[in-house]
Amino acid sequence: MSALFSRRGLLRAAMLSPLVCRARAARVSRVLKPVHVSLDRVIRTIAGLRPFRPSGFVVRGQNIDGKVIVHNYGHGGAGITLSWGTAHLAALEAVRTHYRDAAVIGGGVSGLTAARILLERGFRVTIYAREFATNTTSGVAGGQWFPFTFYDPEKLTREVEEQFVQAARYAYNRYQTLVGSYYGIRWLTNYQMSNKPLPANGLMSRTGPMAGMMPEYANLPRGSHPFPFRYARQFDTMFIEPPVYLETMMSEVRLAGAGIENREFHDTAEMLALPQKLIVNCTGLEAKSLFQDEELTPIKGQLSILLPQSEVDYATLPPELYMFPRKDGIVLGGTHERGVWDTSPEEKEVTRILTGHRAIFEKLGRTSV
């Protein structure tokens, strides 16, 4: 265990956290409205590739042929979550140079957020990308604010661990200023559940690096919840609706003066031929071939979206599955196929996801939590 995640470090973090700064309020009991799960309610099934690196994301500067490339890629299943934080770290690299005219490569969440932060800091920005906003992997994301699946615990480097803690905190604070329908962000309660005891350490624990970023965290005693699992836990997180959020970010960078160019780069040389001396690389999984990053690998994720149900105002996280309610539909997910490059949805996963969720929601609506 590193110094940052050490007992003393975590205790210090916990002392600053709202979890211990105020007395814990009594939980308000409520009836959860069930999701109606059936094949004829599926409005679309989509799949995308999480840009995963076992040792964690890359945010760093690199000098090549008289230009500075600031990399910001490889966020795995946490690109939406960490975007403001890693864009902030990338901007710190950018301000260290004396260049104030930046080319941002990538129109997904990482590129749009990097562009926005650079514009806020007075840079001239042009965004170059083959696809923008909802047409990227970012447009496929479920949209929960929580850093899932972005490193292998035994491979995470000390450097990224430090960057991660900084990025998560920055992003957590920044997203809170954007809550509302304009950006498509709201707070919801998550219910995590399992037949095995839920981990008392790690990311989803009261003492891990996310302590203080999971309000109303509580383990639910057996018999006090309606889920067909032995153990259950609740905590609140923000939910970002990618279709709304990405289009709003796109308009915001345009309004702030960013140039937008639809362009594909076939290699690094084409990027280096751009007029800007400062290039921010937010190409997600494609950084693998563009910058020969052998570590980058896809983790395929598939989602089935059901007809919207406005009365569903909570999220569920059972083992190997998840449900996020959004305005454009109820998102059912839970696939993580490492090393798979094919983005076609698979029938057997649709069946697994629907069957698993149906079993959970059958009991809701009758018992309160």
Ligand SMILES: Cc1cc2nc3c(=O)[nH]c(=O)nc-3n(C[C@H](O)[C@H](O)[C@H](O)COP(=O)(O)OP(=O)(O)OC[C@H]3O[C@@H](n4cnc5c(N)ncnc54)[C@H](O)[C@@H]3O)c2cc1C
């Ligand atoms: C099923 C699923 C669910 C997910 N759920 C969540 C979630 O709930 N919360 C969360 O935080 N994250 C989630 N993620 C992860 C998240 O979607 C990614 O981490 C994030 O989208 C990465 O964003 P990005 O901008 O780095 O890359 P991308 O969105 O892939 O954008 C890359 C950009 O670079 C451009 N580009 C690439 N190569 C070139 C080139 N050669 N020339 C020109 N342009 C190029 C592309 O056109 C695109 O504009 C999920 C992912 C999947 C697949």
